[in-house]
Amino acid sequence: MQLQKPELLRAVPAWRVLRNFGRVLRDSSVNSRKLRALFLLSAKVPFIKEFWSHSWHGRQSMKIWLLLMLKNGLPAVCVGTFAAFLAAGLSYLEILPGWYKAPRIQSPGFSGEFRYSCWALFSGVVASLLTLLLWRSGDRVFLDRVCIHQGDDVLKAQAILHLGAFLKSSKTLVVVWDATYLSRLWCVFELAAFLHSHKDDVQAKLVIKPIVVAPLMFIMMTGGVLSFAFELILPSNGLVLIVQAVYTLGLSLLATYVQEHFWHEVFTAEQQFRAFRWQEVTCACCSTGHLTADGQRILCDRVILEQCIVQWFGSVEALEALVRTSTRDTFLQQATRGFPFGYLWLLGGGSFILWGQADHVAARAHGGAHWHATSVLITTVAWFLWVSPSAYLVFGRIARWMQKKQGAKLSAPSYCTVKFAGYSASVVSTFLPSLWQWWLYSTLLDPVLAALAFAGTSLVFAILAYGLFANPQTQRNPSG
Template sequence: MRKSLRNAGSLWRISPSDLQQKDRAALRHCSAPVKSFDIFLSHTWRTRGFWKYLSLSFHYGWMHCMIGWLVTTMTVELLFLLDILPSFWQSEVHFQDITIRYPFGGWAVSLANLVSLTAFFLAPYLPDFRRAQTCFLDVACIDQVDPEIMEQGVYGLGAFLKASAELRILWSEPYLSRLWCVFEVAAYRTANPTGKITLAPLFVEATVAALWMGSWAVPLLYMLAVRVGMTIDYAMLLAFVPLFLGVHFLRASFRAKRRLLEDLDSFTLESVQCQQDFDKKFIHSAISQWYGSPEAFADYVRGPLRQELLSSTEAGLPAAYSFLIVTPILSLGVDTMAGLIKAQPPWQPLLSQFFGYLLGIMLCWGMVLVQAGIFLCDRFAGRSRSWLMDCGQSLLVFLGFVLTAFAGVQGAVYATNGSLGASLVWFASVLVLLWLTHGGWAQVAKLKPKASFDIKDRPDKTGAATVDAV
């Protein structure tokens, strides 16, 4: 799998039909014989390969990004505490009637985030923390030069699907309109009744990328605003401005989510497109043989398959993605704590800042805000009549997000500056919110009885085969 992401995802960038003959021949060296696959990647070349590369890179590289950030942060802060790295200015915090001045270095903000981004691109070459996974990727596992071998590979997809432990659907808007994509879903559940089907919408990682890049600007603008003499409140407001673009992008992403639900709800086999009449007859015949009729298959897609696909996706972002998004902002908090430790204040304000500011605001409240922003963008994703009105709606959502953020921050500042006890109460409260927004509500919902669909095992129509994997 990770090999397919090397060279900036060159395997994904260009459709095989657009490649030169020599480039197609070179694809033969990208696969190796295996007896089975861990994952069968189902996708359409109608969607730009960049989005698939981005999705898989985050899925397999987020841990490298976080480890790179953590190791760099610990290293630069240790060097800062040992006076090897200098401070750039003096800042201050308040605790009750005490004002504590401390040196600020900003090294985590400056370096750790760059290392994290570098790790994102180097992840396919770095040691893997999980078991290496083999995958079926059509462009590499089906011969793209010899027409006869290619035809055998295409019409033998059932064997590839039977040999795959998981079918991962890299969903984009054109997916359910392509007949071969629909065939892969139909054939997989027939050939592999107990196999796992995972829906991986490409807009999820696109959302993560937008929020991650937006959060980079927050600490940089905040530090700039403080340096030019702005008050903390105005500095925070300026720091949040770049997130408006993220909100506008997120609303568009969640419109894609709604189209996914609409496509599943209204699916009919007649609406699916195919360029070759022979392929269309072949696929329709196979589906009728497996499911009884095209209408029965459409009912299966709209019912049990829809339920299975939606149950394989999380309601919000995974906690790992939320943490990755807030690491640039968390860097600012770590730089502040390193300066406070160097100033050697009394232990009460130091612990109050640690629990209330670093863990409470920068980490927990930051991750809660990620989910709050996603909820608002999802709730108000509907497109307005004009581009200007749509931007206005994004502005209203952005203002709602900023007000939510400010309310939490002001409460946290009041608690952190008041007493250690108040700081601990704030931290405990936001910790509960963090749990609720990252799976807690879902666990509570599971306690309630709900209807379920049973997917009946279907007879095996394909035979086993030795196949190639990336």
């Protein structure tokens, strides 16, 4: 896997791939002129920071959202949070307009109405969304459509023969995983070759992001923002509280459903790994008859890759054994260990907590209830750093349990019982932290003491939940 021709090692700035909502990934029409233009987007590099491995047969819109989150998510959260805190400060100073309403939780000595607004929440959403779409990440990434000349047979063949060297020169392999990933020839080849070429490199990094992360982040952000908007704008009466409870109920069920779909894909992937055969995977060139849109012939990827496989692994059978064993174990460990989709990603998806609570802090501080504003800051830290992530950890393990039971060929009554028990547990997990916080505030009276009690007890629960649920013993599908 040595790079014989350094001029073949190319990469493209991530922003060029993701601009115009990933036009490079969305444009399915190809001809000789477009293929050359795509190739010219890339340039020679000494190494590749990220190698993007993905299936062209997955849902392109979800893939683009996922890659936008991967490359622009951190700047989006930082810019959004800065904008939210700035707006909260301007609201506190009465530079931005607001309205008076009674909060749901009153403070001793500071009952009545406070000057509320949703400027921090609104500013955080708008600023983060614009940053997510427009930020220009300069990270050099390898994307096959851009970095391999698809319209020149000679350059394409040379690049494919050097693909192992490209992977060896890559610091990180980013796997955009969907249900079609393991059925595509290129995807399996890239994953196995990266692990093989970096088996002794402790600094090499494998990042696996299921495409289902995109809709889950959307559900988290949209659902949370709307929930805060309801509380900030609507009056605090019994009817509104019931509407909020019903809304939160639906949101928890939807989040569990999405994670159940994720675990279905995990179990399917394990079965695909166990039964992997090189001859059963497919590639795009064979499906198009080895012709471009304007009728020019292109080389068959399978023929070229089989030559590489024999050169690198000794035989096709050796590659199959690697995929079925060590590659499978690494893949599943990355996809399922710890918090679902990653702790930092859950923090990013929960950044609306900071934005919405900033409006609450500004309202309390403006009304002189600084002690209660301090308590809101304490509970905000708790909700953001461990309450919300641990809740999604519990949702994920409940969804995994339901999916495993679903594969056990249950009778109809047993199946319904499993579903009812699973979704009921999700609902309880959703409401329990809020009810516990409300009870502490009602019982202890001192808001800061109540906030500290909530933060401490919820942290203990989060640690216990992580110890119990973070590392499932097996991902095996019982039906297999």
